[in-house]
Amino acid sequence: GDSVTQMEGPVTLSEEAFLTINCTYTATGYPSLFWYVQYPGEGLQLLLKATKADDKGSNKGFEATYRKETTSFHLEKGSVQVSDSAVYFCAYSGNTPLVFGKGTRLSVIA
Amino acid sequence: GAVVSQHPSWVICKSGTSVKIECRSLDFQATTMFWYRQFPKQSLMLMATSNEGSKATYEQGVEKDKFLINHASLTLSTLTVTSAHPEDSSFYICSARDLSGRATYNEQFFGPGTRLTVL
Numbered sequence: 001g002d003s004v005t006q007m008e009g010p011v012t013l014s015e016e017a018f019l020t021i022n023c024t025y026t027a028t029g030y031p032s033l034f035w036y037v038q039y040p041g042e043g044l045q046l047l048l049k050a051t052k053a054d055d056k057g058s059n060k061g062f063e064a065t066y067r068k069e070t071t072s073f074h075l076e077k078g079s080v081q082v083s084d085s086a087v088y089f090c091a092y093s094g095n096t097p098l099v100f101g102k103g104t105r106l107s108v109i110a
Numbered sequence: 111g112a113v114v115s116q117h118p119s120w121v122i123c124k125s126g127t128s129v130k131i132e133c134r135s136l137d138f139q140a141t142t143m144f145w146y147r148q149f150p151k152q153s154l155m156l157m158a159t160s161n162e163g164s165k166a167t168y169e170q171g172v173e174k175d176k177f178l179i180n181h182a183s184l185t186l187s188t189l190t191v192t193s194a195h196p197e198d199s200s201f202y203i204c205s206a207r208d209l210s211g212r213a214t215y216n217e218q219f220f221g222p223g224t225r226l227t228v229l
Contacts, residue, residue: 032217034217036220042222042223043116043203043220043221043222043223044154044203044205044220045220046217046219046220049217089153089154093217093218097144097156097159097218098144098156098205098218100153100154101153102152102153103152103153105151
């Protein structure tokens with residue numbers, strides 16, 4: 001069935017380090033792809049999205065490119081900050097409610 | 111735009127009581143809303159899809175008599191946890207789709223969540 005697989009955390013990085021969180025999906029058709037972020041004690045916020053192959057979503061220094069050939073949507077940021085510490089969820093949506101990955105907890109230390 | 115609110119943001123109740131959680135789309139109409147449950151340090155689990163004016167569609171394993179969902183208007187869906195027990199303690203999150211055309215097809219906007227603690 002349809003699913004999202006993202007790298008397991010937790011991920012601990014030093015400030016200004018490069019971040020990659022891998023995400024791959026299994027789905028039929030041409031889903032839209034999303035990254036959501038959840039800060040401690042809060043709900044989900046949309047971080048970025050892409051709706052078709054080769055689209056690049058970007059926001060707050062984060063980027064992810066919709067790669068249909070590898071069914072991937074990896075999240076990257078060139079220089080993380082302490083304030084980026086949160087849980088990141090990869091998700092996709094076809095004609096169904098969002099399907100989420102298990103989440104990756106990121107901790108950035110000064 | 112595309113703001114979703116939830117009320118209350120947290121609630122503590124005694125075992126056996128019922129708790130109602132409201133989910134509102136503040137600046138758009140949502141014919142479809144979704145209810146998720148999140149356990150500590152885990153992902154979101156879809157509980158049900160709420161359709162305005164019709165019965166909710168529950169995911170497998172979710173008790174419809176336990177978690178009552180009402181979607182009486184295009185801007186409001188409610189989740190009532192009936193006869194709550196400690197194992198129902200969780201973070202409940204709703205989301206909604208904006209079908210006005212402003213948002214990307216299938217994008218969902220999330221509420222801030224409601225933390226339920228049953229003593």
